[in-house]
Amino acid sequence: MPNQLIQASPWCMKNKHSGKITRRRFLRSSTAAGLVLTPFHSLLSVKNIERGSTKSIVVIGAGLSGISCGYELVQHGYDVTVLEARSRPGGRVRTYRDPFADNLYAEMGGEYVDKSDQFVRSYCDKFGLEVLPAKQYDGIYLRGKRYVMADFKQYKQALPFAGTEGGNLFGQEYPYIEKWVNMIKSIDDLPKKVLDLDNISVAELLKRGGAPKDVVELYTYTNATESTALPKKMSALSMVLANFQASAFSENTVEGRIFGGNDQLAKKFAKMIAANVHYNCPVRKIKHSKDEIEVFFEESGRRTSIKGDRCVITMPVSMLRRT
Numbered sequence: 001m002p003n004q005l006i007q008a009s010p011w012c013m014k015n016k017h018s019g020k021i022t023r024r025r026f027l028r029s030s031t032a033a034g035l036v037l038t039p040f041h042s043l044l045s046v047k048n049i050e051r052g053s054t055k056s057i058v059v060i061g062a063g064l065s066g067i068s069c070g071y072e073l074v075q076h077g078y079d080v081t082v083l084e085a086r087s088r089p090g091g092r093v094r095t096y097r098d099p100f101a102d103n104l105y106a107e108m109g110g111e112y113v114d115k116s117d118q119f120v121r122s123y124c125d126k127f128g129l130e131v132l133p134a135k136q137y138d139g140i141y142l143r144g145k146r147y148v149m150a151d152f153k154q155y156k157q158a159l160p161f162a163g164t165e166g167g168n169l170f171g172q173e174y175p176y177i178e179k180w181v182n183m184i185k186s187i188d189d190l191p192k193k194v195l196d197l198d199n200i201s202v203a204e205l206l207k208r209g210g211a212p213k214d215v216v217e218l219y220t221y222t223n224a225t226e227s228t229a230l231p232k233k234m235s236a237l238s239m240v241l242a243n244f245q246a247s248a249f250s251e252n253t254v255e256g257r258i259f260g261g262n263d264q265l266a267k268k269f270a271k272m273i274a275a276n277v278h279y280n281c282p283v284r285k286i287k288h289s290k291d292e293i294e295v296f297f298e299e300s301g302r303r304t305s306i307k308g309d310r311c312v313i314t315m316p317v318s319m320l321r322r323t
Helices: 023-033 066-076 118-127 150-152 177-182 192-199 202-208 213-228 236-245 263-272
Strands: 006-008 056-060 078-083 131-133 139-142 145-148 255-258 285-286 293-299 302-308 310-313
Touching: 006 150, 006 213, 006 302, 056 066, 056 293, 056 302, 066 310, 078 302, 139 310, 145 150, 145 202, 177 192, 177 236, 192 236, 202 213, 202 236
Parallel strands: 006 310, 056 078, 056 310
Antiparallel strands: 131 255, 139 145, 285 293, 293 302
């Protein structure tokens, strides 16, 4: 596809293709363009967009990637329109308040801000948002029995999973995927063997790496506490890329939460560019040529469209396939 289309979070595309859009095509394109982002760990830099004659840009999606992208583009003088299907910004970062007493809330999406989340922390500082340390849990139930975390750390108690080493619940799976992580020298040029991992699940990858059954079961348990996803339904490529870009989560990871709710960050972005953001506007079709793009969307039950020089796509590929 021509330069008019850019996919952000997690893919950037600048290739020339036609036909059905697939996750694999995006992944191959992203390595050429040098932009692979994960939803809460990275935010888009406008340095990836060549200035040239580009003046107007349509951003599809007001999740954390889309809304931060729109904000940065506005700051750099572009004419920006952000289209969001829902009635709020933030996407998968969502804070729930309705059933609780005043000032109480629960995170229903992206929960933690790790020490390594430099962009998120930088924006929080800029917008005056405080990141509070998240308290680690003390007790845990494993295979029907209660354990104290300190006992694992001090080696007073062994993990009830065969094939594990040391006292850490998290990270026991890494030795079995390390060889694939080490194949990656640059995110801009992923080897074919690594790209092919998108065809198998995390569970299959661990099996190929020689992980004992208990290590797979432990990872299934620990991953459920972090993302609720099952290894048999997760892309092995996503796991390997995540471990290449940042070390895997562990008991030593310094975590925090945004005081007042993690959705405060998305709301700050949205407030700064309120005139540029349009809610309840689901995108239905995207047309593009070498000169411009046209995005068709619904607004108040009526189908309309907007043209621009570039289009930044921050919606999941599963949704983009239906667009």
